[in-house]
Amino acid sequence: MLLVLAMLVPAAAADVFWFGPGLPIQIVIASLSALLAESVMLALRREPLQPSLGDGSALVTAALLAFALPPLAPWWVAACGSAFAIVFAKHLFGGLGRNLFNPAMAGFALLLLTFPAEMSRWSMPIVVASHHLGFTDTLTTIFTGVPPVAWDAISSATPLDAVHSGLKTGATLQEVLARTSTAHSASIWSSLGILLGGLGLLGLRIIRWPSPVSMLAAVVVSAGLLNAIDPGTYPGVLFHLTSGATLLGAFFIACDPVTTAASHRGRLWFGAGVGLLTVVIRSWTAYPDGIAFAVLIMNLFVPLIDRLTVPRIYGHAR
Amino acid sequence: MEVTIATGRQRGVRLIGAAQRSAASAPSAASAPPQLALSLALPDGSSLVPVVRIGEYVRLGQVVAWSPDCEGTPLHASVSGQVSAIELRDAIGMSARMPAIVIDNDGRDERDPGLIPVADYTLRSAEELLARIEAGGIVGLGGAAFPTHLKLAPTPSTPVETLVINGVECEPGIQCDDMLMRYRAESMLFGAQVMLHIVGAGRCVIAIEADKPEAIAATRTAVKAAGDARLSVAIVPTYYPAGGERQLIEFLFGTQVPAGGLPRDVGVVCQNVGTAAAIATLIRTGEPLVSRLVTVTGLGVAFPRTLEVRLGTPLSHLIEECGGYTPDITRLIAGGMMMGVALPHDALAVAKTTHCVIAATAADLVPRGPAMPCIRCGDCAEACPSHLLPQELYRHAVEEDDAGLARFGITDCIECGCCDAVCPSQLPLVSVFGAARRQLQVNTVTTERRDLARQRFNAHTQRLAVEQAERQRRLKERRPAGRKDE
Ligand code: SF4
Numbered sequence: 001m002l003l004v005l006a007m008l009v010p011a012a013a014a015d016v017f018w019f020g021p022g023l024p025i026q027i028v029i030a031s032l033s034a035l036l037a038e039s040v041m042l043a044l045r046r047e048p049l050q051p052s053l054g055d056g057s058a059l060v061t062a063a064l065l066a067f068a069l070p071p072l073a074p075w076w077v078a079a080c081g082s083a084f085a086i087v088f089a090k091h092l093f094g095g096l097g098r099n100l101f102n103p104a105m106a107g108f109a110l111l112l113l114t115f116p117a118e119m120s121r122w123s124m125p126i127v128v129a130s131h132h133l134g135f136t137d138t139l140t141t142i143f144t145g146v147p148p149v150a151w152d153a154i155s156s157a158t159p160l161d162a163v164h165s166g167l168k169t170g171a172t173l174q175e176v177l178a179r180t181s182t183a184h185s186a187s188i189w190s191s192l193g194i195l196l197g198g199l200g201l202l203g204l205r206i207i208r209w210p211s212p213v214s215m216l217a218a219v220v221v222s223a224g225l226l227n228a229i230d231p232g233t234y235p236g237v238l239f240h241l242t243s244g245a246t247l248l249g250a251f252f253i254a255c256d257p258v259t260t261a262a263s264h265r266g267r268l269w270f271g272a273g274v275g276l277l278t279v280v281i282r283s284w285t286a287y288p289d290g291i292a293f294a295v296l297i298m299n300l301f302v303p304l305i306d307r308l309t310v311p312r313i314y315g316h317a318r
Numbered sequence: 319m320e321v322t323i324a325t326g327r328q329r330g331v332r333l334i335g336a337a338q339r340s341a342a343s344a345p346s347a348a349s350a351p352p353q354l355a356l357s358l359a360l361p362d363g364s365s366l367v368p369v370v371r372i373g374e375y376v377r378l379g380q381v382v383a384w385s386p387d388c389e390g391t392p393l394h395a396s397v398s399g400q401v402s403a404i405e406l407r408d409a410i411g412m413s414a415r416m417p418a419i420v421i422d423n424d425g426r427d428e429r430d431p432g433l434i435p436v437a438d439y440t441l442r443s444a445e446e447l448l449a450r451i452e453a454g455g456i457v458g459l460g461g462a463a464f465p466t467h468l469k470l471a472p473t474p475s476t477p478v479e480t481l482v483i484n485g486v487e488c489e490p491g492i493q494c495d496d497m498l499m500r501y502r503a504e505s506m507l508f509g510a511q512v513m514l515h516i517v518g519a520g521r522c523v524i525a526i527e528a529d530k531p532e533a534i535a536a537t538r539t540a541v542k543a544a545g546d547a548r549l550s551v552a553i554v555p556t557y558y559p560a561g562g563e564r565q566l567i568e569f570l571f572g573t574q575v576p577a578g579g580l581p582r583d584v585g586v587v588c589q590n591v592g593t594a595a596a597i598a599t600l601i602r603t604g605e606p607l608v609s610r611l612v613t614v615t616g617l618g619v620a621f622p623r624t625l626e627v628r629l630g631t632p633l634s635h636l637i638e639e640c641g642g643y644t645p646d647i648t649r650l651i652a653g654g655m656m657m658g659v660a661l662p663h664d665a666l667a668v669a670k671t672t673h674c675v676i677a678a679t680a681a682d683l684v685p686r687g688p689a690m691p692c693i694r695c696g697d698c699a700e701a702c703p704s705h706l707l708p709q710e711l712y713r714h715a716v717e718e719d720d721a722g723l724a725r726f727g728i729t730d731c732i733e734c735g736c737c738d739a740v741c742p743s744q745l746p747l748v749s750v751f752g753a754a755r756r757q758l759q760v761n762t763v764t765t766e767r768r769d770l771a772r773q774r775f776n777a778h779t780q781r782l783a784v785e786q787a788e789r790q791r792r793l794k795e796r797r798p799a800g801r802k803d804e
């Protein structure tokens with residue numbers, strides 16, 4: 001579990017470089033909230049605090065949630081999301097290993113539905129922002145909810161947001177992409193960080209290849225198909241792969257052992273479903289990014305997938 | 319000791335530093351102890367019937383017990399001397415005390431005059447040779463101790479194409495097969511040829527693990543010297559449980575033995591290298607199975623080694639032969655690191671199934687933390703050689719859901735312990751599965767009995783009803799008849 005956290009470091013570094021020190025602060029807030037929620041729930045369930053508190057699973061949930069939050073979101077956003085993830089998505093389902101939904105994604109979905117305004121105030125990449133928030137400014141913004149300058153000066157749409165809303169205003173995809181190119185390069189760097197960490201996880205055999213490979217393959221195929229049909233409306237494969245939480249989803253979320261299918265074959269189906277749904281949600285719904293909902297929907301299908309993909313036992317006929 | 323999941327096509331685990339290697343010198347014969355105890359226990363929990371009396375003088379190789387219902391093969395005296403007792407004793411791997419014949423060794427090793435070699439086996443019929451093998455008390459020496467004559471017996475519907483001589487140690491750390499191939503390859507091949515003659519197979523594959531270069535070299539040389547085109551050597555990657563019959567067949571031929579079936583169903587018969595050598599001894603000298611190779615290993619014994627040990631030798635004597643215990647011995651195990659059983663004391667005797675004794679220290683054992691919840695990581699499923707989903711089996715075992723256990727194939731679990739060894743949550747999977755399997759058997763038997771009782775009861779009620787109806791019919795018939803009479 002702690003190695004999973006370590007593998008998030010490259011991506012976190014890229015994020016801090018492009019968007020300032022918001023992410024680490026969010027991670028700390030989310031972690032504290034998660035640990036508190038975990039302790040309270042363990043106490044309520046009359047279970048010993050150790051070893052559950054020390055197994056690092058709550059910290060991983062918190063860190064993944066923090067990655068999905070806007071870096072300057074108010075502190076209670078991270079705190080609420082994290083607590084919800086631990087209390088509702090994890091412990092009410094029976095604790096570690098029994099949860100149906102990925103806790104981090106359940107927390108994120110709740111936040112997206114309840115605090116849409118706070119959840120859409122994404123930071124502008126430092127290089128283009130007219131005002132640069134230092135550590136203390138960031139801290140004050142997160143804790144008071146009021147930035148030292150106008151929000152407009154420091155926030156901007158994410159590339160996915162830009163495409164999503166830009167197309168509605170009648171701009172062509174190429175214009176929108178040009179406008180958001182700096183934000184997109186920031187997101188490419190974070191994606192590279194995630195990729196590095198993800199390959200590390202694969203190399204250390206902490207995660208297995210089926211879910212990420214099938215998820216990315218599904219994204220490539222479905223996005224590629226749409227782009228081939230109508231290049232003016234649907235962005236290309238590379239854009240899908242490097243924006244939003246695609247890679248984070250592939251390597252850190254779809255691979256969560258608890259909420260994915262049991263067998264390799266089942267995991268291939270699970271990953272493919274997540275990838276396909278992500279592109280569907282991005283293309284045709286009100287939400288710019290679809291990873292969280294795609295994962296949650298596929299979580300629901302895991303029992304079914306498991307039932308249909310029981311491996312053939314040695315010596316039994318196919 | 320460290321465990322990792324085997325990579326590649328094979329399912330199983332790799333064990334790094336599993337017990338320490340026993341010394342690489344030729345296996346010497348352990349001295350015969352002053353007193354031996356030949357356990358009459360059979361693997362299925364039944365026991366042989368003694369044919370000698372207390373006080374009787376027995377010679378080396380003389381039958382001392384046999385199985386009237388042919389469940390097991392006869393047992394022979396492994397020394398000459400006087401039978402001093404026939405009593406219940408603890409036996410390795412048995413929960414209850416089992417009868418044993420205790421012999422006071424007179425040290426003279428006087429051979430039973432009835433032991434005669436077979437001059438030219440190629441002139442003998444399969445039946446005759448099988449009868450010799452049965453009378454010679456020969457069983458599978460890989461650990462399962464299944465009677466060899468039964469495994470070799472001809473079945474016309476399933477001809478044997480290939481004989482596999484299994485030189486893959488059943489568990490890491492054991493060295494009997496390695497030692498045998500290094501120093502007695504010629505004898506092993508002779509045994510293989512005898513078996514080829516019996517089953518009428520056209521080829522024989524000797525399977526050896528890749529990490530045993532000396533055994534491979536020695537066997538190859540012997541194959542060349544034998545000049546028999548039917549013999550060939552196959553190298554098998556080192557992983558556990560590559561030595562399992564079904565796993566080995568899958569690796570060698572790419573076919574799986576059908577569930578509930580035998581290797582014969584795919585044209586294969588497997589025999590352990592030790593069994594082959596024992597058959598060679600029997601045919602060449604007439605001597606039945608009275609000794610076997612035993613690996614004594616672990617950091618808890620001074621000089622680990624593989625020894626030729628007479629059946630019935632107490633483990634304490636064996637440990638003495640290896641220089642005694644070291645101070646930090648913590649556990650005595652019979653069998654390997656994966657499937658071995660912890661022993662209560664060392665007064666137990668070597669039996670035909672005893673291939674390894676581990677005097678383990680803390681460093682030999684896999685440290686086990688407290689069990690944590692299953693996180694469904696799937697490592698266990700990846701390691702399971704039977705392609706089961708141990709995480710699902712575990713869930714259903716905990717819930718005592720027999721139907722779920724059956725659906726996920728609990729009866730196909732070979733209790734190899736791979737899942738257990740790789741589980742990051744340290745769940746006691748294999749012991750839970752063992753218990754669940756036995757419970758399921760009990761439950762099935764109870765259900766069967768209940769069904770049988772219900773059937774009998776129904777039949778009984780029905781019979782009563784039929785009889786009643788019959789009686790009434792007759793009564794009715796008689797009455798009008800009577801009336802007529804009136
Ligand atoms: S290895 Fe252990 S924790 Fe992982 S799925 Fe299997 S039983 Fe669960």
Ligand code: SF4
Nearest residue numbers: 702731732734735737
């Ligand atoms: S003990 Fe049973 S379930 Fe576990 S790996 Fe071996 S065969 Fe599979």
